[in-house]
Amino acid sequence: MKRYYAMMADIAGKRCIVVGGGKVAERKTAALLDARGSVCVISPTVTSQLRFWHEQGVLEWRQRLYRAGDASKASLVFAASDDPDVNRQVAQEAEQHGIWANVANEPGEGSFVVPTGFRRGPLHIAVTASGASPHLAVEVRRKLEVTISEEYEVLALFLERMRNMLKSRVNDEQARKEFMRRLVVEQVSEWLAEGTVAERTEEWIKRMEEHPCAPLW
Ligand SMILES: C[C@@]1(CC(=O)O)C2=NC(=C\c3[nH]c(c(CCC(=O)O)c3CC(=O)O)Cc3[nH]c(c(CC(=O)O)c3CCC(=O)O)/C=C3\N/C(=C\2)[C@@H](CCC(=O)O)[C@]3(C)CC(=O)O)/[C@H]1CCC(=O)O
Numbered sequence: 582m583k584r585y586y587a588m589m590a591d592i593a594g595k596r597c598i599v600v601g602g603g604k605v606a607e608r609k610t611a612a613l614l615d616a617r618g619s620v621c622v623i624s625p626t627v628t629s630q631l632r633f634w635h636e637q638g639v640l641e642w643r644q645r646l647y648r649a650g651d652a653s654k655a656s657l658v659f660a661a662s663d664d665p666d667v668n669r670q671v672a673q674e675a676e677q678h679g680i681w682a683n684v685a686n687e688p689g690e691g692s693f694v695v696p697t698g699f700r701r702g703p704l705h706i707a708v709t710a711s712g713a714s715p716h717l718a719v720e721v722r723r724k725l726e727v728t729i730s731e732e733y734e735v736l737a738l739f740l741e742r743m744r745n746m747l748k749s750r751v752n753d754e755q756a757r758k759e760f761m762r763r764l765v766v767e768q769v770s771e772w773l774a775e776g777t778v779a780e781r782t783e784e785w786i787k788r789m790e791e792h793p794c795a796p797l798w
């Protein structure tokens with residue numbers, strides 16, 4: 582079993598090659614487009630959704646089989662055809678050019694796997710079972726989706742605002758850290774338990790805006 586390193590990559594505007602045009606290629610493409618990647622699909626056939634995106638000018642589609650050289654210039658490569666030999670060739674070419682490659686049918690042949698996940702605003706939860714069981718990863722994600730409710734988006738945005746306000750108001754870094762820690766550990770968990778996140782966050786922001794010099798706690 583590989584021991585993967587987790588990270589969140591900014592792929593906006595980066596060239597992403599997807600070889601294959603089936604449902605797996607479509608799912609990978611959807612996530613890439615969501616993160617503003619620049620997608621090129623290489624496949625003789627594509628799903629109706631991929632075709633639609635192509636017609637809308639959202640992605641590039643090369644309607645043909647993979648050819649050597651296709652996986653030599655990109656930031657990320659996805660081998661998602663239903664031909665294991667082709668997928669292996671794609672991954673090997675990417676590897677030779679120092680490009681990150683994902684292999685849909687045989688994860689060990691690629692250099693990264695794609696986690697399942699969901700967003701609550703800036704809070705982005707990603708889950709992987711490192712290829713051991715995609716079903717388990719999805720099951721854990723489903724459980725977390727229930728626990729990490731929609732309110733977390735409001736909270737994440739609120740905490741970001743508070744952090745920025747504090748930065749411009751409080752020079753003492755230690756005091757800022759302690760304030761944010763208490764806010765998250767003491768207040769926020771109470772609001773979540775009470776189901777009062779929307780009201781309380783609004784109150785706090787209002788108080789900070791109206792009384793910038795008032796004691797913080
Ligand atoms: C999370 C998600 C992200 C995404 O792909 O976007 C993802 N698979 C998802 C869906 C899904 N996967 C499969 C089915 C059909 C199920 C069925 O038919 O019952 C479905 C559902 C469907 O296709 O509808 C089966 C499957 N998956 C892999 C193989 C090949 C193999 O393992 O040998 C096989 C065939 C063998 C088998 O059936 O086991 C391989 C991989 N799949 C991974 C990710 C990577 C590591 C995940 C991890 O361990 O963390 C890894 C290793 C490589 C990679 O692709 O990066 C996405 C969930 C989206 C969501 O709902 O949130």
Ligand SMILES: NC(=O)c1ccc[n+]([C@@H]2O[C@H](COP(=O)([O-])OP(=O)(O)OC[C@H]3O[C@@H](n4cnc5c(N)ncnc54)[C@H](O)[C@@H]3O)[C@@H](O)[C@H]2O)c1
Pocket residue numbers: 600601602603604605606623624625626627628645646647661662663664667684685686715
């Ligand atoms: N990683 C995952 O999450 C996951 C999930 C399910 C299945 N799989 C595996 O992923 C692969 C793809 O699954 P799918 O359901 O999307 O398959 P699919 O049969 O729906 O699509 C395969 C696509 O590959 C294209 N293709 C075939 N040969 C090609 C070539 N030489 N060059 C370019 N494109 C080519 C076909 O035209 C088609 O568009 C399968 O091997 C499957 O076992 C992976």
